[in-house]
Amino acid sequence: MTLLAIAAIAAPALPTSAARAQTAEVTQHAALSAAAQSDSSKSDSAKPSAPQVNGASDVPPVDDANPSQQKGLTAKAIETVKQVAKSAGDIFSRVPCLPPKGGAKSMGSLPHVAGKLASGEPVVIVAFGSSSTSGYGATSPEFTYPNRLAAQLRRQYPGADITVVNRGKGGDDAPEMMKRLQEQVIDMKPDMVIWQVGTNAVLRNLDPAETAKLVEDGIARIQAAGADLVLVDPQYSPRVTERAESAGQMVRLLHKVADLRHIGIFPRFEVMREWHENQALPIDSFVIADGLHMNDWGYACFAQLLGDDIIKSVGQIKLGVNVPSRVRAYRPM
Structure with missing residues (x-):
């Protein structure tokens, strides 16, 4: 059983549909963080290693005949999903995102x-x-x-x-x-x-x-x-x-x-x-x-x-x- 399948099983544990949507976004685009590079070549050496949210290299092979391993991975996936939902939902809890004080005009027709x-x-x-x-x-x-x-x-x-x-x-x-x-x-x-x-x-x-x-x-x-x-x-x-x-x-x-x-x-x-x-x-x-x-x-x-x-x-x-x-x-x- 793959981690993606486990995450799908764990999805009902999420508190809201919005959180599920954000979690799906993570699994669909996990490779982006690893591929992100510096705007300037000078900062490449300072680049932190990005977390592999669903990277195969971080997931051990699953032994379908080992229920305890499956249970452990399932619990880990559920916890990861919960943490993702929480972090996505409360990033503005300490500092709100406010529009400029002059007010926001329309960008115009799109x-x-x-x-x-x-x-x-x-x-x-x-x-x-x-x-x-x-x-x-x-x-x-x-x-x-x-x-x-x-x-x-x-x-x-x-x-x-x-x-x-x-x-x-x-x-x-x-x-x-x-x-x-x-x-x-x-x-x-x-x-x-x-x-x-x-x-x-x-x-x-x-x-x-x-x-x-x-x-x-x-x-x-x-x-x-x-x-x-x-x-x-x-x-x-x-x-x-x-x-x-x-x-x-x-x-x-x-x-x-x-x-x-x-x-x-x-x-x-x-x-x-x-x-x-x-x-x-x-x-x-x-x-x-x-x-x-x-x-x-x-x-x-x-x-x-x-x-x-x-x-x-x-x-x-x-x-x-x-x-x-x-x-x-x-x-x-």
């Missing part, structure tokens, strides 16, 4: 993904980016932002067929991402693409203007494929802010490109700065010790705010309201 969610059609969302997308710094696959986003949307739309594909690769920025854009993003025929970009360009001293041009080219290709698109700018963290001039230019150019192409943008830099400056959260409450990557709470709050805006867009579609895409979410600039 007609493809919102229309499909509103009508109950299958939805494919591709999370495209570097290690912030793959989940470096998260202690479990469930806490990567794509998995948190998927769990939130599935709770909101329990009857919907929602797929969130993680296409994050540590160390990449626009030059590398453009090389895999067709195969790993466009060929997936996504309804929505969330493109996190720009951090490694800052860390590698790449020209922000050249990065913005590549991103604009990529946006045109994604739009031609018929997908909604949201950009995510660099994170507010010590390794980024120590290069203040380059980081500021990168953020401004990405917002300018989003305006020109009439797409949504999630201003992660400003949202994270508000956590620190206006909500008085210490940097180490949302950034790990490498001074660059987000921790479990940071990824979870990022996903929550992004998911809230997708849900608002679905509500607007149901009401027949089509908000212009140039209206941005959480935009203090």
Whole structure:
């Protein structure tokens, strides 16, 4: 009997349907944490080993003729499921995830993904980016932002067929991402693409203007494929802010490109700065010790705010309201 089968047996022990959905997310995406890499090659050596939630290498062979072994594995699986459900449910219990104090405006119309969610059609969302997308710094696959986003949307739309594909690769920025854009993003025929970009360009001293041009080219290709698109700018963290001039230019150019192409943008830099400056959260409450990557709470709050805006867009579609895409979410600039 495999651990996956045992987890399926144990599932009824979960307290809520939402917790079961989050646990399923863990088993489906356990490999992501092990694959997560640093945004910068310099931080690779500091990379912690990610837990193998359902990794075969951590599970001893099961002897079907040994009831005591089966019982022990079953109990362990049930306890793991309970712990996953608890951690997924109470990550905001100590520090709540609050929207920016200026209020949250709509990200604008996301007609493809919102229309499909509103009508109950299958939805494919591709999370495209570097290690912030793959989940470096998260202690479990469930806490990567794509998995948190998927769990939130599935709770909101329990009857919907929602797929969130993680296409994050540590160390990449626009030059590398453009090389895999067709195969790993466009060929997936996504309804929505969330493109996190720009951090490694800052860390590698790449020209922000050249990065913005590549991103604009990529946006045109994604739009031609018929997908909604949201950009995510660099994170507010010590390794980024120590290069203040380059980081500021990168953020401004990405917002300018989003305006020109009439797409949504999630201003992660400003949202994270508000956590620190206006909500008085210490940097180490949302950034790990490498001074660059987000921790479990940071990824979870990022996903929550992004998911809230997708849900608002679905509500607007149901009401027949089509908000212009140039209206941005959480935009203090």
